[in-house]
Amino acid sequence: MTKHALTPPRLKTMKQQGARIAMMTAYDYPSAQLSEEAEVDVILVGDSLGNVVLGYDTTVPVTLNDMIYHTRAVMRGAASTMIVTDMPFATYRLTPQETLRNAARIMQEGGAHAVKMEGGAELSDEIKRLTEAGIPVLGHLGLTPQSVLQIGGYKIQGKAEKEIEKLLSDAKALEAAGAFGIVLELVTEPIAEAITRAVGIPTIGIGAGRGCDGQVIVYHDLIRYGSNIRDKRFVKTYADVGAAIRTAIGEYVQDVKTGAFPEEKHGFPLDGDSARLLEGKLYGGGVQ
Numbered sequence: 001m002t003k004h005a006l007t008p009p010r011l012k013t014m015k016q017q018g019a020r021i022a023m024m025t026a027y028d029y030p031s032a033q034l035s036e037e038a039e040v041d042v043i044l045v046g047d048s049l050g051n052v053v054l055g056y057d058t059t060v061p062v063t064l065n066d067m068i069y070h071t072r073a074v075m076r077g078a079a080s081t082m083i084v085t086d087m088p089f090a091t092y093r094l095t096p097q098e099t100l101r102n103a104a105r106i107m108q109e110g111g112a113h114a115v116k117m118e119g120g121a122e123l124s125d126e127i128k129r130l131t132e133a134g135i136p137v138l139g140h141l142g143l144t145p146q147s148v149l150q151i152g153g154y155k156i157q158g159k160a161e162k163e164i165e166k167l168l169s170d171a172k173a174l175e176a177a178g179a180f181g182i183v184l185e186l187v188t189e190p191i192a193e194a195i196t197r198a199v200g201i202p203t204i205g206i207g208a209g210r211g212c213d214g215q216v217i218v219y220h221d222l223i224r225y226g227s228n229i230r231d232k233r234f235v236k237t238y239a240d241v242g243a244a245i246r247t248a249i250g251e252y253v254q255d256v257k258t259g260a261f262p263e264e265k266h267g268f269p270l271d272g273d274s275a276r277l278l279e280g281k282l283y284g285g286g287v288q
Helices: 008-017 029-039 064-077 096-110 121-132 145-151 160-176 188-196 243-258 272-281
Strands: 019-023 042-045 080-088 114-120 138-140 181-185 204-205 214-218
Touching: 008 019, 029 042, 029 064, 042 121, 042 145, 064 080, 064 096, 096 114, 096 121, 114 121, 114 145, 121 160, 138 160, 145 214, 160 181, 160 188, 181 188
Parallel strands: 019 042, 019 214, 042 080, 080 114, 114 138, 138 181, 181 204, 204 214
Antiparallel strands: none
């Protein structure tokens, strides 16, 4: 039986039933394909691709075209999984028309099922506008990487009383505006749990502890795919493919240098008639 992608109402039902939601952040066809085969519930095409696969220091340089390009690749690899795509820096918090136009491009050109936006109550009008136009929106509170230059780094959120009150009120505002869920990033565990109890929509944690309705992790972090992957307290490593890849490439280089690769079995011989014809041409024997 063909699997169908989850929908916002189904995710809400999962919260009500106490079923945990497994989300994966992935950026291309093979990672999406493997994620779908492993039966993740949702794939997030995050603008963290700026840091992870494009080599930027922050997510700020990531463009709308970048997000559309990677979303299309993910959709080809995971056609039966719900795909949510980040709206990148400076593609919202604009005029209602511009925000709608940018979100619509992600849906129409990229093929995403929903978009994600970073921010709290100040986004209420934009979220309402998008949902009224048929574009589902996933919220994002706590550490918001697009604002990292303003907030001064990657800091834990939800410690000070004023900060806690704002997180709770923002979560309720996102729900009221029509968001179907909220990502909580680097939020203290008790506050993330309190937010999860306070809203009727799913919360997806990343560095927000055990009390959320689901979790999201970056594909490359989960399997340590890359060079010098930085250890993060909130990440559980399930494999170290980076080390295996590095070793394999090193062995390949050594084999090329020593002549161990390619071997005879890696080439393609000629059949008898063609071999005799070639031998005659090469060694002056003429064509017999």
